Amino acid sequence: MEERGVDWGPSNGYEIQEYQLSPSSWNRFEECPRKYWLSRQRLPKKIGMPIVIGNAVHNSVEDICNIDMSDRDISEKEWLPKLSAEILSNHWQLQKDIFFEMKRHSGWKKNSYNKAREGLNKALLMLLSQAKILEVDLSKITIGMWNKVREIILANEGTMNSNCGKLMGRLDLLLKDLDQDGNQIGWIVVDLKTGRPPKDNLSETVNRQLRFYRDLLILINPNHPPIRTEGWYTSNQTMYEAIGDSVTKDAFDAWASIELTEDPFQATPQEFVCGFCEWKAWCPKWFVAVHDETLKRHKTFNDEVVTLINFDSEEGLASFKLMIPDGLDGELRDSEKSFGAFLSNQSLNQLRELQNMGYDGPLFLGSTRVDGEVRYLGDWSEILPWNPLLKSIRQ
Numbered sequence: 001m002e003e004r005g006v007d008w009g010p011s012n013g014y015e016i017q018e019y020q021l022s023p024s025s026w027n028r029f030e031e032c033p034r035k036y037w038l039s040r041q042r043l044p045k046k047i048g049m050p051i052v053i054g055n056a057v058h059n060s061v062e063d064i065c066n067i068d069m070s071d072r073d074i075s076e077k078e079w080l081p082k083l084s085a086e087i088l089s090n091h092w093q094l095q096k097d098i099f100f101e102m103k104r105h106s107g108w109k110k111n112s113y114n115k116a117r118e119g120l121n122k123a124l125l126m127l128l129s130q131a132k133i134l135e136v137d138l139s140k141i142t143i144g145m146w147n148k149v150r151e152i153i154l155a156n157e158g159t160m161n162s163n164c165g166k167l168m169g170r171l172d173l174l175l176k177d178l179d180q181d182g183n184q185i186g187w188i189v190v191d192l193k194t195g196r197p198p199k200d201n202l203s204e205t206v207n208r209q210l211r212f213y214r215d216l217l218i219l220i221n222p223n224h225p226p227i228r229t230e231g232w233y234t235s236n237q238t239m240y241e242a243i244g245d246s247v248t249k250d251a252f253d254a255w256a257s258i259e260l261t262e263d264p265f266q267a268t269p270q271e272f273v274c275g276f277c278e279w280k281a282w283c284p285k286w287f288v289a290v291h292d293e294t295l296k297r298h299k300t301f302n303d304e305v306v307t308l309i310n311f312d313s314e315e316g317l318a319s320f321k322l323m324i325p326d327g328l329d330g331e332l333r334d335s336e337k338s339f340g341a342f343l344s345n346q347s348l349n350q351l352r353e354l355q356n357m358g359y360d361g362p363l364f365l366g367s368t369r370v371d372g373e374v375r376y377l378g379d380w381s382e383i384l385p386w387n388p389l390l391k392s393i394r395q
């Protein structure tokens, strides 16, 4: 990581608290306190292609920015596309290895590599434009032009900690903020975003995330120049500035609420949040909410809690009995309903593995595709033991 005249707060664990508030843990806690509590239980995490793309792009930008080119001919062209392709290819392979090492993952989509390449190229073009270089053909970028980009980079990929250790944030890029004439007027905190851009303005959560980075930097750099903060969305190559009051006081207040307790935090089931929650197999509350109709049942893709009736491991055919909640804590009772399912790829392997381990308890089926009386489970689905967690398992 490059760093010039920027303080990052205490390192090497000095004064770091047992738990810290980051923008993502803050958002998770606000979405559903139980979701945050479960995320801290060291349960197996899930990875999908958006994370792979994001990591590959971020790590590639970091590597490209860190290469020292001072001994190269400043008029040299056509080096950037080759260098970025090599670096991205290495990071893609690393991310692929991590992906398949993780037990919980979606299907691997090799075409996503094109999205990562496009994202990286656009991130580089955005960096170039920040340095007032508006050439859009990366093969025409000279070493001399790139040196100008390196001159505006104060730091990339740095972890900031508040001096008290309670707040932490990972910053993608800290750049010199230049006026029209190229004079430095301050710093810009940049967060690279490879996901879907906002329609108009940044969402409240992203806006607060960016201000969190800005305010944390201010906290540990009392003699800072003026600081702005922007989200750079690579997909539409647009920079969105986050403006607003300091979030520091709210962040410290939030830190005081997230200390883990033995008992689970309150669950607040909501359609969208539960839909994307990776901890459903450990949370009884969404299941109760589906059955008391607080949450809607979807027509095409459904999560279920079931017991296995039959399983043809060779053919990938199974029949399941639907279970219903018995009380509020994840206990189950039989329903009269059952369904047949075709299993393939990841789902089939997961059920085979559970059988081989001798597991015969209830199952959580994530994202079954409903087609009339039958269901399909494939790479988009997952099969896990139903395991409601009612006490912390952290030591």
Ligand code: SF4
Binding pocket: 032, 033, 034, 035, 038, 267, 268, 269, 270, 273, 274, 277, 278, 279, 280, 283, 284, 285, 286
């Ligand atoms: S499934 Fe819903 S209620 Fe349960 S932890 Fe996740 S977000 Fe909260």
